[in-house]
Each structure stands twice: as C-alpha cells, then as structure tokens.
Amino acid sequence: MFTVLNQTLLCLCFPVSHSQITRLYSRFHSLDKGENGALSREDFQRIPELAINPLGDRIINAFFPEGEDQVNFRGFMRTLAHFRPVEDNEKNKDPTSGEPLNSRANKLLFAFRLYDLDRDDKISRDELLQVLRMMVGVNISDEQLGSIADRTIQEADTNGDMSISFSEFTKVLEKVDVEQKMSIRFLH
Amino acid sequence: MGPFMSPFNNLLCMLLGISFTVWFTLLLVFIIVPAIFGVSFGIRRLYMKTLLKVFEWATMRMERGAKEKNHLLYKPCSLNSIIAKESTSLEEELKDIRRNCSSPELDDSFDMSDAFYFCRRGIESIVDDEVTKCFTAEELESWNLLTRSNYNFNHISSRLTVLWGLGVVIRYGFLLPLRLTLAITGVGLLVVLTAMIGFLPNGRMKNFLSEKVHLMCYRICVRALTAIITYHHSENKPKNGGICVANHTSPIDVIILASDGCYAMVGQIHGGLMGLIQRSMVKACPHIWFERSEVKDRHLVAKRLSDHVKDKSKLPILIFPEGTCINNTSVMMFKKGSFEIGSTVYPVAIKYDPRFGEAFWNSSQFGMMNYLLRMMSSWAIVCSVWYLPPMIRQEGEDAMQFANRVKAAIARQGGLVDLLWDGGLKRGKVKDTFKEEQQKLYSKILVGTQEVRSRS
Numbered sequence: 001m002f003t004v005l006n007q008t009l010l011c012l013c014f015p016v017s018h019s020q021i022t023r024l025y026s027r028f029h030s031l032d033k034g035e036n037g038a039l040s041r042e043d044f045q046r047i048p049e050l051a052i053n054p055l056g057d058r059i060i061n062a063f064f065p066e067g068e069d070q071v072n073f074r075g076f077m078r079t080l081a082h083f084r085p086v087e088d089n090e091k092n093k094d095p096t097s098g099e100p101l102n103s104r105a106n107k108l109l110f111a112f113r114l115y116d117l118d119r120d121d122k123i124s125r126d127e128l129l130q131v132l133r134m135m136v137g138v139n140i141s142d143e144q145l146g147s148i149a150d151r152t153i154q155e156a157d158t159n160g161d162m163s164i165s166f167s168e169f170t171k172v173l174e175k176v177d178v179e180q181k182m183s184i185r186f187l188h
Numbered sequence: 189m190g191p192f193m194s195p196f197n198n199l200l201c202m203l204l205g206i207s208f209t210v211w212f213t214l215l216l217v218f219i220i221v222p223a224i225f226g227v228s229f230g231i232r233r234l235y236m237k238t239l240l241k242v243f244e245w246a247t248m249r250m251e252r253g254a255k256e257k258n259h260l261l262y263k264p265c266s267l268n269s270i271i272a273k274e275s276t277s278l279e280e281e282l283k284d285i286r287r288n289c290s291s292p293e294l295d296d297s298f299d300m301s302d303a304f305y306f307c308r309r310g311i312e313s314i315v316d317d318e319v320t321k322c323f324t325a326e327e328l329e330s331w332n333l334l335t336r337s338n339y340n341f342n343h344i345s346s347r348l349t350v351l352w353g354l355g356v357v358i359r360y361g362f363l364l365p366l367r368l369t370l371a372i373t374g375v376g377l378l379v380v381l382t383a384m385i386g387f388l389p390n391g392r393m394k395n396f397l398s399e400k401v402h403l404m405c406y407r408i409c410v411r412a413l414t415a416i417i418t419y420h421h422s423e424n425k426p427k428n429g430g431i432c433v434a435n436h437t438s439p440i441d442v443i444i445l446a447s448d449g450c451y452a453m454v455g456q457i458h459g460g461l462m463g464l465i466q467r468s469m470v471k472a473c474p475h476i477w478f479e480r481s482e483v484k485d486r487h488l489v490a491k492r493l494s495d496h497v498k499d500k501s502k503l504p505i506l507i508f509p510e511g512t513c514i515n516n517t518s519v520m521m522f523k524k525g526s527f528e529i530g531s532t533v534y535p536v537a538i539k540y541d542p543r544f545g546e547a548f549w550n551s552s553q554f555g556m557m558n559y560l561l562r563m564m565s566s567w568a569i570v571c572s573v574w575y576l577p578p579m580i581r582q583e584g585e586d587a588m589q590f591a592n593r594v595k596a597a598i599a600r601q602g603g604l605v606d607l608l609w610d611g612g613l614k615r616g617k618v619k620d621t622f623k624e625e626q627q628k629l630y631s632k633i634l635v636g637t638q639e640v641r642s643r644s
Contacts, residue, residue: 049313137627
C-alpha cells in the first residue's frame with residue numbers, strides 16, 4: 001500500500017523518503033476521523049495547537065483548492081511539500097524539470113497567499129487589515145491598525161496601485177531568510 | 189439408535205464431568221486460593237518472560253522478511269517526534285526573521301514576514317502535535333502477535349502466520365474462557381459478600397471483613413485480566429484521611445490500585461450491572477457515589493469529599509484528576525477540585541507496558557464491553573505502580589499550582605510527558621482564551637506593552 005503511494009508521489013516530484021511518507025500517511029489517517037480518505041476543515045480544527053494559532057484559519061485554507069471542502073492525501077502532501085528544507089543538491093537540479101514546490105519563490109508565494117484573501121494576486125489594504133486583525137485580536141485599535149497597514153503598503157508599493165503584488169512582496173522580503181523560516185525539519 | 193448411543197452418551201457425560209471438576213480444582217488451587225491469601229506462584233512472570241522472547245523472535249522474522257524484499261519496515265517513532273520543533277519564543281523568532289531588514293527593532297512596526305512564524309508553527313502542529321496523539325493507542329516497536337497492533341502486514345512469513353494462528357487459538361480458546369470464569373467469580377463474590385457484610389453492625393469487625401472481602405475480590409479480578417503488577421515504594425501507601433491521585437489510562441486502573449490497598453471510590457452512580465456493584469459495595473464500607481444531577485454541583489462534591497477526609501476512620505479517597513482516559517504516554521491537566529480540599533495528597537504513578545496488551549480505553553473507538561473483550565483476549569496486562577511520597581499544599585500556593593506540582597512528580601516517576609493541555613480536548617474544542625493569549629502576545633510585540641495593557 002505504501003509503495004504504490006510512494007511511486008505516485010515521486011512522480012509529482014516530492015523528494016520525500018519512504019519513511020517520511022509512511023509517517024505522514026499515518027498522521028493523515030489519524031486526523032481523518034470520518035475515515036473517508038479526505039480531510040475537512042473540521043478535522044484540522046481539531047488540532048488544539050492549530051486552533052489557537054491566530055493565522056490558523058488561513059493556514060487551513062491553504063490546503064483546500066478553490067471551492068473545495070475536502071483534501072486528499074495527495075493534496076495534503078502537496079501543501080506540506082512547500083515546507084521541505086531546500087537542500088544544496090537541489091539547487092543544482094535540472095532547470096527543465098520545473099521549479100520544486102519548496103523553492104524560495106514558492107515558499108514566498110505560500111506566504112503571499114496567506115494575506116491574499118480573495119486570491120486575486122494582490123494584497124489590498126482591506127485584506128492586509130483583515131489579516132492583521134486576525135493576528136492581534138482585540139488588542140489594537142482600528143486607527144492604529146489602519147496606520148500600520150498604510151505604512152506597510154507605502155513601503156512596499158512601487159507602482160502606486162495601493163496594493164501589494166507578488167513581485168513587490170518578494171522585493172520587500174528579499175533579505176529575509178525565507179528558506180529557513182518557512183521550512184520544517186524532518187527527523188529520519 | 190437408542191441403546192447404541194446410550195453408553196457413548198454416558199462416557200461423554202463422564203468425561204465432561206471429570207474435565208469440569210479438574211478445571212475448577214485447578215482454578216481454585218492455582219488462582220483463587222492464592223488470590224484470597226495474596227500470594228503468587230510466579231506463573232504469570234514466567235509466562236511474561238516467555239512471551240517477550242516470542243515477540244522478539246517474531247519481530248526479527250519480520251525484519252528479515254522485509255530485508256529480503258528490499259522494503260523498509262514501518263518503525264514507529266514512540267516518544268520522538270516526526271519533526272524537529274524549535275522552542276524559540278515569538279519575540280526571539282520575529283527578531284530573527286527581521287534581522288536583515290531595514291527596521292530590526294520591533295516596536296510599533298509590522299513586517300510582512302511576521303506571518304512566517306505563525307505559518308510555520310501552524311504547519312508543524314498539523315504534522316505533529318502534542319495533544320491528538322494522546323488520545324490514540326501508543327505504537328509498538330515490536331509486534332506482539334496481535335492483529336490490532338500490526339502495521340507491517342505484508343511482511344509476515346508463513347511461519348509467523350502459524351505462530352499468530354496458534355496465538356489466536358490460545359488467547360480465544362483457552363485464556364478468554366478462563367478469564368471470563370474468573371471475572372464472573374470475582375464480581376459475583378464481591379456483590380454477594382459485600383451485601384452480606386452490610387448486615388453487620390458498624391464496627392471494627394465490619395471494617396476488617398470488608399477490607400478482606402474487597403481485597404480478595406479485586407485480586408481475583410486482577411487474575412481475570414492476567415495483570416502482572418509491580419508495586420514500588422509500598423511504604424508510601426495512602427493512609428486514612430488522605431486523597432490518592434493517579435494518572436488515568438483505563439477503568440482497570442481502579443482494580444489495579446484496589447487490589448493492593450483499600451480505597452473509598454468516588455464516582456457517578458450508573459445503571460445496570462455497574463450500578464448493582466456500586467450499591468452493594470457501599471453497604472460494606474462508605475464509598476462516595478454521586479447521582480448524575482449532583483455531579484455538576486461543585487460545592488456539593490467538595491463538601492462530601494472534605495467530610496469524608498475529616499473522618500479519620502474512613503478509607504483514603506481514590507481520584508483520577510485528569511477526568512478522562514489518556515493513552516499512558518503523557519499526563520494531562522489535573523482538575524483542581526480535589527486539590528482544594530486541603531488534605532494530604534498521595535500521588536501514584538501507573539505505567540503500563542504496552543507490549544502485552546494495550547490497556548488504553550479509546551472510548552470514542554469502542555465501548556466498554558468491546559474494551560473488556562479486548563483486554564481479556566490480550567496476552568496480559570503488565571504495569572508498574574509507584575507510590576510517591578505524600579504532598580501537602582504549601583503556603584502561598586494555590587490549588588492549580590499544587591495540582592501542577594503533583595502532576596510533574598507523577599510524570600517524572602512514570603516516565604510520562606507532562607502536558608498542560610486539558611484532557612477534555614478529547615471531546616471538546618479548545619477554549620478561545622488560548623487564542624486570545626497568543627494574539628495579545630503578538631500585539632504587545634507590535635505596539636509595546638503599555639498600549640495593550642490599557643486596552644484589555
């Protein structure tokens with residue numbers, strides 16, 4: 001059962017080891033309370049540490065493609081693949097095979113999508129405010145939050161459209177060690 | 189047909205009669221009489237050692253089989269995590285992320301990269317979190333010939349299958365009926381004898397007899413589960429007027445503790461067989477049973493408990509402060525009710541060895557009857573019980589801190605992970621206040637402590 005899964009996933013260019021897939025499959029299975037081979041949003045909400053994470057809902061949303069309510073194991077792995085650390089030998093990979101999911105650009109895209117609520121490839125002032133509100137709760141006033149949002153957009157916006165595009169987002173974060181901060185290390 | 193069958197019938201009846209008699213005599217001599225006197229022949233320990241050798245052999249065979257086919261065996265990670273989690277705080281992380289940015293100071297500035305921290309923590313908790321794995325049975329390093337705990341089905345050779353088949357026959361054909369007989373004997377004796385003792389006038393004789401009867405019946409029940417228990421530090425056994433607290437893994441915990449000492453049980457009155465047992469037990473010695481409606485009333489519960497401990501002639505109370513069954517790899521939050529009463533607390537740590545049979549009761553997965561059936565068809569229940577030195581609430585310590593101190597001591601002794609999460613998360617959602625705490629923490633970093641404090 002696991003070997004078949006392994007082969008399917010290797011075709012999708014997830015460079016994960018056999019034991020990692022097995023372990024993640026076991027984890028997927030334990031989260032899947034309905035035992036129907038797919039996870040729903042409620043299944044994710046059942047993880048207490050995720051439920052108390054201020055950006056918990058946005059992270060859960062990242063697993064579900066547009067308009068869908070269920071994510072299967074393949075989709076689960078696909079999203080998690082963004083968080084594999086970037087290894088040195090991968091940097092020398094054949095460029096024609098396409099950019100791996102855990103490249104710097106794709107990690108930044110993942111983070112960009114956390115802010116971009118309506119998936120229109122732009123972070124508007126409104127969207128930024130909403131995400132900020134998620135992160136701070138009731139502890140900061142609307143005015144102060146508004147000024148923080150304005151300042152952020154002002155610093156990032158280079159083409160004057162009062163919203164942040166993905167290239168502007170990338171430019172602002174060019175000095176940040178994205179590879180390390182958006183990676184999780186697997187043991188064995 | 190009649191005259192031909194008749195001598196055969198007689199022979200059959202005679203054989204059945206003899207085998208029953210032999211069966212019961214063996215039962216009596218080897219199991220029930222030692223239970224009454226509290227001695228042991230050591231048969232169970234020998235059985236345990238033999239089983240361990242068989243399991244090791246079985247795992248070796250599976251590994252060999254896997255190697256031949258060039259596969260990797262699925263190895264559980266037991267107490268280690270799947271991923272390496274960094275335990276840096278929010279502040280440290282944010283400073284680190286912004287290190288190379290134009291405004292490395294944290295006051296009153298927001299950076300788009302702040303989301304990275306929450307994002308990574310969120311994904312880490314999706315891959316591996318502390319809480320959800322406490323509510324499922326622990327995975328085993330080596331296979332113990334029970335189908336229910338095997339993850340490497342495709343690596344079983346034919347020899348192993350034969351061994352497994354033999355195991356099934358022994359467990360279901362021999363051990364299960366034996367254990368059922370013992371269980372029925374034990375429970376039956378408990379109900380009948382305690383009811384009889386109930387007729388005696390209150391006094392030393394009644395207490396003495398009640399103690400003996402309870403111990404005897406619990407010991408028979410222990411043998412009904414083939415429980416092999418090792419008690420450590422018996423000098424710290426709970427005394428009258430105290431409260432005994434222990435970590436909770438299954439309803440069997442009660443039997444394990446009560447077969448070594450006498451306790452006053454606390455619980456809700458059930459219907460059916462359970463209720464019958466409860467009602468007869470309380471005739472012989474004062475247990476604390478609550479009606480369903482009274483359970484919610486915390487003051488009433490506290491009052492009854494404290495009345496009980498004030499009376500030094502009454503037995504120590506046995507309480508499981510976690511409130512629900514946890515899978516014996518960790519200890520979850522202790523409810524502070526029992527720690528507010530102000531009497532001496534005797535902590536007890538119970539650790540099961542999962543190789544012989546998984547004792548954890550996953551109540552969402554199977555009900556009580558199914559659970560008991562699984563218990564009785566496992567190889568054995570092996571556990572260690574440690575009696576820890578008594579603890580008293582210190583000056584300036586509130587009930588919650590005292591509870592955490594006791595919990596830490598139990599976790600340390602039993603080799604369990606000490607968690608702050610509530611066992612109630614098994615069924616319920618986590619409280620919003622925890623999320624609000626996280627938000628508050630981040631807000632403080634964003635705009636400084638003063639602003640946030642004035643607002644909340």
